[in-house]
Amino acid sequence: MRQTLRSELSGELYELLNGRDLETKQHEAMMLLTVTEEGWPHTAMISVGEVIAVDAKRLRLAIWPDTTTTNNMIRTEKATLALVYGGAAHYIKLALRRLPELSGAKYPRERFEAEIISARSDVAVYADLTTGIQIDLKDKSSVLERWRETLTELML
Template sequence: MPNGDLSEELYKLLNGRNLETKQHEAMMLMTVTEEGWPHTAMISVGEIVALDSRCVRLAIWPGTTTARNMIRSEKATLAFVYAGAAHYIKLSLKLLPVLPDAEHPRERFEAEIISVRSDIAQYADITTGMQIELKDGESVLRRWHETLAELLL
């Protein structure tokens, strides 16, 4: 049954800590275009941080279709597989002010978690979802740490 709270397990995934151990986790961020078409983008653990079990912040590349959709509709959904379940998180978004001296300029959003639904198949184990392999792990992890620090401002 959907509810508006991240489980302890999902909070730990999105809390912005221990990025090195989570660097392979990726999520689909779904929005809707002006024409009413679904639009899907990928987001990493270095671009989202849970403030608590009901609120997350996201850093989105400026000028992208995803950013424009999020600004216009103030809604998005995260979808990902983690710890043997498919998770769907509906978000109500608020655009945050621009950080003029940001090391990594992004559109920043604060999101109230409207619902969290976790789906487990009775007949099969969900073993993987989207996973990524960083090409330059050291510099990407440094950028992620800096990006999350700016999201918390």
Template structure:
């Protein structure tokens, strides 16, 4: 099954809603951009770096001066790849840089993102049973930082 729409499905919206981060702390996603040489570039992001404001509008808070951040500033595009709910999900985004927050506790380059296309891919002959999973080394500290970062993204 393979459906393309221009908004997040309810389960993806719930995944990215910024709530219950402790339950979602092991989920990680691939963020794909394109380099100046037109080559694909892959980075990892977590639920502490992306928040869905609506099913069609997200915010991302990325580390400053990274290849990924610079690619997004240059192209205004990225794709998030999520393996979740027994599906491979591809979320194509158009992004715009947001102003820096002078009082940010955790400075990030912030982006507003519009969902251009969201495709969920499931095979009839097999279930996807896992995707990218992480184990936080200091969960309490990281979860607190994620919560603060997501609050700053909503400003």
């Protein structure tokens, strides 16, 4: 296993999370890991329509309110984003800051700004990672529209 450790997103991950061309990225999904009050890992799914790269060192996330994930993020101010993309497994440690509620949001979410603490990529020398978590949207046009609105609101 060959590992690369950085303090910012690679160009490839920045391109994935830049909020543009959602039609071509609609199948990509990631795992968002947090820690419960009991100290157990908690995993949730997140899509490219719920996370946007502000720049190579900062992300913003839109998370459904009143969930275990949201409560963990508020309490610990930490999370890890895990995904398989571009033939590598990526693990991005995040320091979180809760953003103010956006009044009049079309799709109310808890919003967080995340500083990238570390971004680690693993590539297996003996095998190629071909896919990560992938999804098929049931109502593509309405979901893509919701994602666009959500990402726009994250940047406010």
